[in-house]
Amino acid sequence: MTISPAAPAFDKPARPDAEALAAVTLALTRQFGNRTVTSQAVREQHGHTLTWVANQPPDVVVYPETTEEVATIVRLCAIHRVPMIPFGTGTSLEGHVNAPFGGVSIDTSLMKRVVAVHAEDLDCVVEPGVTRKMLNEHLRDQGLFFPIDPGADASLGGMASTRASGTNAVRYGTMKDNVLSITAVLPNGEIVKTARRARKSSAGYDLTRLLIGAEGTLGVITELTLRLHGIPEAVSAGVCSFPSIKAACDVTIATIQSGLPVARIELADAAQMRAINIYSKLSLPEQPMLFVEFHGTHAGVREQAERFGEIAAEYGGGAFEWATKPEDRTRLWQARHDAYWAAHALRPGAKSLSTDVCVPISRLAECVEDTQADIAATGLLAPIVGHVGDGNFHVLPLFDADDPDEVAKVSAFVERIVERALAMEGTCSGEHGIGQKKMKYLPMEHPPATLDAMWAIKRALDPLNIMNPGKILPS
């Protein structure tokens, strides 16, 4: 920032000094009793486990039950300059909940009330520890559902924080599109509510979207108002094999361009299909496969499935099998549902790493094919699945985490995937977020002035740099 007064004091993140930490721990223990935990096991559980990022446990874990309790914790940490790490279910994939500078993990798992469901308004108010499956269980009787479905049964606070999406995003959008309002405690301990319950508003800066995807670096989310959708009257699902990734991607483009309101359109590549066959003792064609789902009226989903079948046939698709009965749909989609575990069947005992990039859909076939060529040249086992309607795909390299050579090879491979996506006007993360592990790619994705602006916002809202420090923005 060139034409600005001197930036305000902004701390480099640091471990709290022992005295500050002791004071905070004591105060938390006095106030929250056995909801303040310092055991090694619980602390390690709150550092990172789901990737190869080393576990960096917090010093203390505290389990607040209300927004006001979160505010108390945040104020206490701010006074003593102790880092805080908001924690949902710990299922994020890029080291988001690690505590590189120690401090206090604020675990929201006790904040799991569905506060209100407004069926007429198609919205609900939830605490951040409610998981997506808990919420959908709660809503089912009312004929409503919340569509965002990352792989894990993540907490809604965490899903907002990582701007999560999943298989339904092509039809229903991502977390950014399905949150109406957020209550959060800012790093200074103040409680903000970002918006009213109206479905749209032009009243001031969009703090809702600023907190969504901020990965807990700008505050702790303590309540969310979510948009809901009616459970569709009918659902049709289908699967179809293709001679090439290109053909499968061209069908995806044609489907979306034709205005077919596909609810899900998922790709599995040949390696993934081979894994499925091993895992489930099946003999599906080991070719790229599309899994599709349509939501609507009975007549509507039939028409949509038939249209899709016609498009698939035009591009050389194999037999398009589709169904509307729940048990038949489940059978058709089983291979997709099993994808993650099936992949591990390719190399039992191996560690895996789920990468995540997203490119404009016109570049998707090229990006996936180049990645497959890279996999072959590198000699990796790495099946691919993709939310292809959005141009988003995941590669799951399987490797021996104890073999430094393999780790180095996979690391370089992941870096090449990101570079490939960026070279195609894509992003280094479609839905997993940046955390610790993708920080180095952010300057490759955004020009320096854009990162400067993000830093300016971080400094403005967290001048002490104590809210999930060492994440997203590389220093």
Next chain:
Amino acid sequence: MTISPAAPAFDKPARPDAEALAAVTLALTRQFGNRTVTSQAVREQHGHTLTWVANQPPDVVVYPETTEEVATIVRLCAIHRVPMIPFGTGTSLEGHVNAPFGGVSIDTSLMKRVVAVHAEDLDCVVEPGVTRKMLNEHLRDQGLFFPIDPGADASLGGMASTRASGTNAVRYGTMKDNVLSITAVLPNGEIVKTARRARKSSAGYDLTRLLIGAEGTLGVITELTLRLHGIPEAVSAGVCSFPSIKAACDVTIATIQSGLPVARIELADAAQMRAINIYSKLSLPEQPMLFVEFHGTHAGVREQAERFGEIAAEYGGGAFEWATKPEDRTRLWQARHDAYWAAHALRPGAKSLSTDVCVPISRLAECVEDTQADIAATGLLAPIVGHVGDGNFHVLPLFDADDPDEVAKVSAFVERIVERALAMEGTCSGEHGIGQKKMKYLPMEHPPATLDAMWAIKRALDPLNIMNPGKILPS
């Protein structure tokens, strides 16, 4: 913000001193020749005209042609601390483009190139001066369209800045949902690009959404990447009268809750229908009327229209007339298209003011009916139209702008509408924005900590308070 270091220097907005203004004017004239204009007529045209807000002309109007030229202008103004006001078509409604502290109006009307259309990706890149009609004209041959349609043929930069929506928002979302990326010049003269061209991303703070709705107070938008949609294969449109506002709103709720993907659902109240009859010499029932439109396949839009007809009948709707041929659809919707001009037929020569609030849809009937009672009690002529699928409605009081009593009466009435919407968990603006005229309502809508956070962001990105000062945030 309690626990923060001292806030950075932040200027109260002020008129530039004469020397600074002269220096900027001279430099702009040297660089941009006759694209720098200081004539009274052009300056006044760039102050505000579309509401009763007094015209506050800028000192200079400049017409840049490129992002780099905008950056040059912004840096020059920043050095001399001269206020800047980004300008699109001047069709905003709350005093957004007025220049209360003088300064330089940056008119983007020469930046009107459609830079690229990526049909396969359903996106395009445009300069900010492209209007929505220009864009749709450009796209038509490719079977694509951009759905956001505020009343005016506004510029896309301006539409992003006010977080505009319109009649299609219930199906296609608002500007917040249809912009993928923004290039902008920040108040310090740096050029940011907020995102890549991927359809979704979790890579860093959502600067795209931060600039959308910021009304030019955080920077000048110089390029936008927009999401496009395929022109639907078929469209059906229909109209239906209802015995009460309540019945029309209940039908709207039932329609949306049933998952019918209505593309447009617009309400006109009895006063608006009376205006239509006067204006167009018709004899439509002077009862609340819903105008609906469905997009999809031929079979799909027929099914949707029939379903809607069934729902309408359940709630006591009159004959539901619908059509799919363009000329028949136009005839059915003519009354809605003429609403604005027809309203003025109720009182020829009167000035009007378009208010804008939005409430949760379950409260809409109550909010509209209470407003009608208020209109009757106050003795106003004020027809109502609404984008009711979103819970958004406009009231158009007609009044004599030269009669201070009438102006006071209308002013108090508008204030009561806002208070009513806020009391129902709604917002003081669904789509017009805050500008100057609604600043006083922002503290009624948001708690102090939320406004503090907005101010913190404003201070961080515009520490000199020279980018469209005196808008949105009340000081």
